[in-house]
Amino acid sequence: MTATSAPARSKVAARGSVPAARRRRRLPFSPWHLVLVPATLVLLFPFAWLLITSVETPAEALHFPPVLTPHVLRFANYPDALASAPFGRFFTNSAIVAVATVLSNLVLCSLAGYAFARFRFLGRTALFAVIMATLMVPFQVTMIPQFIITKWLGVHVLAAVGIDHIGALILPNAATAFGIFFLRQFFRTLPLEYEESARVDGASRLTVLIRIVLPLATPALATLAALTFLDSWNNFLWPLIAITSTNQMTLPLGLATFQGAHSTEWTLLMAGNVMSLVPMLAIFFLAQRYFIRSVAATGLAGT
Amino acid sequence: MTVSHISARRGRPGDVRRKVADSEQFTGWAFVTPAVVIIGLFGAAPIVWSALMSFQRSNLLSPSTPFIGLANYRQMVHDPVVVQAIQHTLIYTALFVPGTMIVGLFLAVAMNRKIRFISVYRTAAYATMAVSTISEAIVFIWLFDPSYGVVNYFLSRIGVPPQQFLNSPSQALYVIVLMTIWGWTGFAVVIYLAALQGVPQTLLEAAAIDGAGPWRTFRRITLPLLSPASLFLAVWLTINALQLFDEVYLSTQGGPLNATTVLVYYLYNQAFQQFNFGYASAIAYFLFLVIIVITVIQFRVARRFTYYRS
Numbered sequence: 295m296t297a298t299s300a301p302a303r304s305k306v307a308a309r310g311s312v313p314a315a316r317r318r319r320r321l322p323f324s325p326w327h328l329v330l331v332p333a334t335l336v337l338l339f340p341f342a343w344l345l346i347t348s349v350e351t352p353a354e355a356l357h358f359p360p361v362l363t364p365h366v367l368r369f370a371n372y373p374d375a376l377a378s379a380p381f382g383r384f385f386t387n388s389a390i391v392a393v394a395t396v397l398s399n400l401v402l403c404s405l406a407g408y409a410f411a412r413f414r415f416l417g418r419t420a421l422f423a424v425i426m427a428t429l430m431v432p433f434q435v436t437m438i439p440q441f442i443i444t445k446w447l448g449v450h451v452l453a454a455v456g457i458d459h460i461g462a463l464i465l466p467n468a469a470t471a472f473g474i475f476f477l478r479q480f481f482r483t484l485p486l487e488y489e490e491s492a493r494v495d496g497a498s499r500l501t502v503l504i505r506i507v508l509p510l511a512t513p514a515l516a517t518l519a520a521l522t523f524l525d526s527w528n529n530f531l532w533p534l535i536a537i538t539s540t541n542q543m544t545l546p547l548g549l550a551t552f553q554g555a556h557s558t559e560w561t562l563l564m565a566g567n568v569m570s571l572v573p574m575l576a577i578f579f580l581a582q583r584y585f586i587r588s589v590a591a592t593g594l595a596g597t
Numbered sequence: 598m599t600v601s602h603i604s605a606r607r608g609r610p611g612d613v614r615r616k617v618a619d620s621e622q623f624t625g626w627a628f629v630t631p632a633v634v635i636i637g638l639f640g641a642a643p644i645v646w647s648a649l650m651s652f653q654r655s656n657l658l659s660p661s662t663p664f665i666g667l668a669n670y671r672q673m674v675h676d677p678v679v680v681q682a683i684q685h686t687l688i689y690t691a692l693f694v695p696g697t698m699i700v701g702l703f704l705a706v707a708m709n710r711k712i713r714f715i716s717v718y719r720t721a722a723y724a725t726m727a728v729s730t731i732s733e734a735i736v737f738i739w740l741f742d743p744s745y746g747v748v749n750y751f752l753s754r755i756g757v758p759p760q761q762f763l764n765s766p767s768q769a770l771y772v773i774v775l776m777t778i779w780g781w782t783g784f785a786v787v788i789y790l791a792a793l794q795g796v797p798q799t800l801l802e803a804a805a806i807d808g809a810g811p812w813r814t815f816r817r818i819t820l821p822l823l824s825p826a827s828l829f830l831a832v833w834l835t836i837n838a839l840q841l842f843d844e845v846y847l848s849t850q851g852g853p854l855n856a857t858t859v860l861v862y863y864l865y866n867q868a869f870q871q872f873n874f875g876y877a878s879a880i881a882y883f884l885f886l887v888i889i890v891i892t893v894i895q896f897r898v899a900r901r902f903t904y905y906r907s
Binding site: 360403409413438439440442443469474545549574579 | 632642643710717718723753826864888
């Protein structure tokens with residue numbers, strides 16, 4: 295009752311009464327800082343401790359009480375970590391897999407999403423239903439057959455997409471049900487007029503998609519790219535199953551293997567961890583707007 | 598055809614109408630085929646295949662894979678580790694999901710204002726989203742190291758004796774809850790902040806004028822308006838929680854004494870360490886069933902509490 299009747303007079307009244315009542319006892323800063331500063335410290339502490347340990351000497355790391363401020367900064371941990379595991383290789387592999395997955399998703403999901411949004415063809419409804427069904431099934435259900443299929447493909451069709459090749463990390467995710475669904479939904483919100491008039495002017499359907507529809511869909515494509523990138527970059531279970539050779543490993547898998555081999559050499563481990571973390575943090579901050587907007591979009595779409 | 602319908606309905610000269618359906622058939626299939634082949638091969642076919650496998654005795658050692666009916670499912674009932682894994686998965690989910698939502702909601706409400714340094718605060722929360730589960734797990738193993746960990750040091754400062762954390766069967770699962778809540782904080786904050794920005798200022802002002810205090814305004818106005826976001830988070834976090842694997846694999850390998858063996862870890866163990874594909878497929882389908890049942894329950898319950906404007 296109150297909520298619905300009030301908005302009309304709120305503009306007038308709010309200015310006068312509310313802030314005045316609140317002004318009585320004011321801190322020189324917003325009281326929310328008292329909450330946010332400790333919360334931020336807790337959130338950032340793992341990062342800080344990671345960095346500190348990565349430049350400590352092994353003796354300092356294995357000391358109790360912990361050395362909170364190292365006496366000398368031992369940057370040699372970084373070359374040492376690089377010498378015991380090829381983090382550069384892991385990074386390159388992760389980057390290749392992520393970029394290839396993003397690009398192929400943008401292309402294949404655009405094509406399929408557009409067809410599902412605009413064309414009528416035999417079997418469209420059934421196909422779309424099957425694709426939607428795969429969206430609901432957790433990866434754990436499909437991973438064993440996926441492993442067998444990938445193994446078979448590598449032996450009988452093309453070694454580059456078989457087990458123990460980074461191609462095996464790209465191909466199964468080269469088009470995703472989520473991407474098709476997401477773009478289809480977006481394409482359906484676009485006005486038909488542009489597409490129609492381009493068709494009247496003699497443009498092919500592919501030209502219409504590339505020249506008219508995709509430019510209008512840039513925000514959706516950016517969202518799909520950001521989400522696909524994050525997913526690919528952080529994927530662990532499938533690489534763990536599909537990859538065994540060090541030189542084909544992605545960062546999460548390489549880091550996990552490195553941890554298994556050096557589980558007590560904390561300074562090395564943290565240096566390796568920093569090197570694995572920094573590229574993604576950098577990408578994330580450079581494109582923060584896109585990542586945030588994309589994640590928020592999934593939430594708002596879900597609501 | 599869709600095109601022609603609409604242009605005809607709008608009464609414009611439908612030049613497009615003459616385009617024969619054949620070209621649309623062909624183009625339609627040409628456009629969807631690459632994606633459909635990939636999803637069919639790696640997404641759809643495996644669903645059927647693993648369903649079949651769950652009724653077979655299938656492992657890498659023997660070449661034949663005889664159908665054994667429901668034996669794999671029956672084995673689950675009598676497997677004490679499966680029972681434990683289900684318990685651990687549910688305990689983990691019951692702590693992780695509300696924990697992440699409360700932390701996310703609290704921080705998002707605190708950050709939903711224009712005060713100084715707000716972008717610093719927000720960025721600190723967002724940063725956790727850029728951390729892979731593996732990086733996160735390694736840092737937390739170190740923070741919670743029983744001998745040299747900084748958490749034990751902080752505890753010692755307030756007079757608490759050193760804890761075994763990940764080495765303790767009674768604590769390990771809770772440490773994993775903490776590390777994953779940290780890892781998901783950024784995600785929850787982003788979702789709640791986006792939803793908070795959709796709460797109309799006029800409603801809040803109106804409530805204030807009518808004499809509602811900040812807490813009441815939050816309880817009666819903000820929280821109901823956030824309910825769609827809360828439902829999304831609850832469902833999304835639950836699906837992810839039921840599939841917990843990375844952190845367990847890295848930090849405890851299911852131990853100590855199976856204390857952190859969750860469903861997906863046991864499934865992985867059965868599939869790719871014991872190579873019991875049939876049994877693992879049965880566990881996978883059981884997991885799928887659990888996810889469906891819990892999600893349906895969430896939507897059912899939410900129907901009563903979720904408030905949609907429009």
